[in-house]
Amino acid sequence: MRFESLRWCETNRLPDDDACTLYQAHAREHSWDVRDPETEALRRCILANYSGWLARLTRKPD
Secondary structure, three states, rough: OOOOOOOOOOOOEOOOOOOOOOOOOOOOHHHHHHHHHHHHHHHHHHHHHHHHHHHHHHHOOO
């Protein structure tokens, strides 16, 4: 068994200055562009079925 220490990707997203959380020389997208398909499916389901509740819960109080 062998362990190897990898360096972090040094790319930052401007203007947020959000750092990529993947390793150097990673494939294609930076971490802020990677989406989990299960989380996205859950998000779509919640928006489709509970949009009325979300609007009530997130509106500003009178």
